[in-house]
Amino acid sequence: MKVAIVGAGSMGAVNAEAHANNPNAEPTYLHKENVLKAASYGKHVICEKPITGNFEEARTMNNKPKLLLIGLEGLNHWPGFPEFDTVGIVDLYNEANESSWLLEELEKLPLYSSLDEALEHTSPDVAVVSVPGGGKTTIDAEAKLLASGIDVLAKKLRLNAMNDVDRLKQACDQGSGRLYVGEHYHYLPSVRSLKKAVQDGKLGDIVQVTWRCLLPYEKYDWMKGYRHLAMEDLAYHHLGVLHDVFGFHPSTVYAQSYEPSFSQSATRTVVSMLAETEEGYRLNYQTVWCSKLKPFSYLGELSVEGSQGSVELTEKGLKLYSYFGRKRKVEQLDARYDGPWGLLSEWLEFTAGSTGSPFTFQSFEPVLRAIYRAVESSERRIVM
Numbered sequence: 001m002k003v004a005i006v007g008a009g010s011m012g013a014v015n016a017e018a019h020a021n022n023p024n025a026e027p028t029y030l031h032k033e034n035v036l037k038a039a040s041y042g043k044h045v046i047c048e049k050p051i052t053g054n055f056e057e058a059r060t061m062n063n064k065p066k067l068l069l070i071g072l073e074g075l076n077h078w079p080g081f082p083e084f085d086t087v088g089i090v091d092l093y094n095e096a097n098e099s100s101w102l103l104e105e106l107e108k109l110p111l112y113s114s115l116d117e118a119l120e121h122t123s124p125d126v127a128v129v130s131v132p133g134g135g136k137t138t139i140d141a142e143a144k145l146l147a148s149g150i151d152v153l154a155k156k157l158r159l160n161a162m163n164d165v166d167r168l169k170q171a172c173d174q175g176s177g178r179l180y181v182g183e184h185y186h187y188l189p190s191v192r193s194l195k196k197a198v199q200d201g202k203l204g205d206i207v208q209v210t211w212r213c214l215l216p217y218e219k220y221d222w223m224k225g226y227r228h229l230a231m232e233d234l235a236y237h238h239l240g241v242l243h244d245v246f247g248f249h250p251s252t253v254y255a256q257s258y259e260p261s262f263s264q265s266a267t268r269t270v271v272s273m274l275a276e277t278e279e280g281y282r283l284n285y286q287t288v289w290c291s292k293l294k295p296f297s298y299l300g301e302l303s304v305e306g307s308q309g310s311v312e313l314t315e316k317g318l319k320l321y322s323y324f325g326r327k328r329k330v331e332q333l334d335a336r337y338d339g340p341w342g343l344l345s346e347w348l349e350f351t352a353g354s355t356g357s358p359f360t361f362q363s364f365e366p367v368l369r370a371i372y373r374a375v376e377s378s379e380r381r382i383v384m
Contacts, residue, residue: 065126065348066085066125067126070089072130074341075130089111091111091113096111119144128155133223151178154181158232179360187338189333202309211284226267230287235374247278250275253377257378257379269289
């Protein structure tokens with residue numbers, strides 16, 4: 001925790017992180033007791049006059065961040081986070097009729113019918129948003145939370161179009177809270193092992209990336225919430241992995257997205273995409289979510305050709321090959337966080353100044369824009 005004394009003044013302190021994000025905005029002043037509270041969360045504050053208080057003691061105070069749960073999706077698998085003081089649940093997506101499967105510890109929490117009602121009765125530091133499979137990110141709720149200085153953890157963004165990306169960007173630019181984006185495939189052991197091999201220079205310059213994913217025919221009502229299921233839902237994770245490992249800023253994109261006659265899922269379940277990236281590699285991407293072939297895998301199979309070596313990645317692990325095609329040893333890492341809820345653990349580590357480094361909206365934005373460029377390429381049948 002860092003505290004900078006910058007001079008005299010009549011107020012206590014200013015929220016440095018919020019002011020840095022939007023330097024033209026009026027600073028948010030904190031009273032002395034809130035400075036100590038902010039210190040206990042690991043927040044950075046700038047004091048306008050010296051404030052007496054034991055900041056080292058404040059860091060170890062048992063002040064847990066207050067957590068507001070928004071949406072009931074996935075709460076039947078709530079892992080429990082004793083590091084948070086969970087203050088309530090907001091039924092933003094009208095799922096309360098399914099609340100019978102909430103865990104006992106969550107059933108004891110107040111259930112609010114709207115975000116406004118929840119904010120009247122609670123003062124959360126952070127909110128986690130869980131959007132049901134067939135629903136969409138509201139954006140209005142996220143914007144209100146960010147404007148109130150509340151960090152938002154979006155387990156998964158479910159958007160409609162590029163316009164939604166623009167609206168989220170505006171909300172992030174105008175709010176003093178921060179939006180963190182969940183994508184849990186990059187927590188997988190094989191993906192973490194690949195990232196380390198790349199960082200260690202085992203592959204040299206990345207030249208070609210090929211990703212192929214096969215899934216069986218499936219038909220669920222929630223799928224109808226997407227116009228381009230494979231591109232908007234599954235590629236969200238795959239391209240998120242690419243961005244985490246290599247960076248993914250496509251300079252050109254050409255995509256096809258369609259529904260075969262035998263699919264009958266009322267959405268487009270096949271996608272193929274070619275892309276050239278600013279990072280220098282080319283991508284050949286294909287997902288078939290109505291395949292009769294095996295093996296089935298949500299992660300799929302990824303092969304990478306580099307100037308000094310190659311890799312094959314699957315759910316089973318990572319195989320590394322030298323420039324001459326000889327198999328080489330590669331360090332196999334363990335999973336780092338636990339699935340979709342891992343974002344909360346990563347946020348806790350990050351705010352404590354530890355090793356966590358969750359996607360912010362700004363760092364994940366290139367993935368979202370790539371998805372909707374690909375959607376437009378498919379619909380207009382042009383190179384974007």
